[in-house]
Amino acid sequence: xxxxxxxxxxxxxxxxxxxxxxxxxxxPGVLSAEVGYSGGITSNPTYEQVCSHTTGHAEVxxxxxxPERVSYExxxxxxxxxxxxxxxxxQGPDIGDQYRSVIFTHSPEQQAAAEASRERARSxxxxxxxxxxxPLSLFYPAERYHQAYYEKNxxxxxxxxxxxxxxxxxxxxxxxx
Numbered sequence: 791x792x793x794x795x796x797x798x799x800x801x802x803x804x805x806x807x808x809x810x811x812x813x814x815x816x817x818p819g820v821l822s823a824e825v826g827y828s829g830g831i832t833s834n835p836t837y838e839q840v841c842s843h844t845t846g847h848a849e850v851x852x853x854x855x856x857p858e859r860v861s862y863e864x865x866x867x868x869x870x871x872x873x874x875x876x877x878x879x880x881q882g883p884d885i886g887d888q889y890r891s892v893i894f895t896h897s898p899e900q901q902a903a904a905e906a907s908r909e910r911a912r913s914x915x916x917x918x919x920x921x922x923x924x925p926l927s928l929f930y931p932a933e934r935y936h937q938a939y940y941e942k943n944x945x946x947x948x949x950x951x952x953x954x955x956x957x958x959x960x961x962x963x964x965x966x967x
Contacts, residue, residue: 796857796858797821797855797856799896800896801926802851802865802892802894803829803889803890805880805882806881807851807936808939808943810825810851810873811823811825811851812941814865817865819857820865822853823851823853824931824937825850826851826852826929826932827930828894830847831846832847833928835847835930848887853865875891875920877891890920893924894929895926901923
């Protein structure tokens with residue numbers, strides 16, 4: 791076995807990918823998070839193309855995690871906590887199909903877990919959940935300037951996700967007092 795660490799991937803779309811990446815990078819057991827595009831028809835799309843609503847891609851965050859330290863089910867709980875999955879093609883002030891709520895699965899086991907998680911989450915919302923769940927076809931990393939964007943620009947953030955609130959709600963950081 792040689793002490794090799796098992797790694798798995800999970801891919802989530804929960805609106806603007808800047809805050810989503812920031813939150814997932816703070817979950818213990820997450821090894822890395824990378825923003826990009828998935829779910830569309832255009833190969834190697836640019837941010838400008840995705841924003842033109844012609845590619846079919848969503849802004850997503852691909853999470854690499856250690857399943858011995860954090861389960862896929864726990865990552866799903868983070869996903870549901872960080873956005874409003876009842877909104878169609880938007881999150882907060884961000885409007886467009888690239889901001890849709892979507893889970894791209896990497897295995898039949900993830901597909902089943904995501905569907906079961908969506909069923910459990912239904913009781914938390916008064917409106918129907920709009921989150922799409924489908925197998926991942928391809929993931930295209932976003933441009934370098936989008937990577938760790940919130941980390942680099944948190945002093946002037948523009949993002950529907952309020953990372954400190956989400957992290958406090960999940961018990962991952964202490965509330966400031």
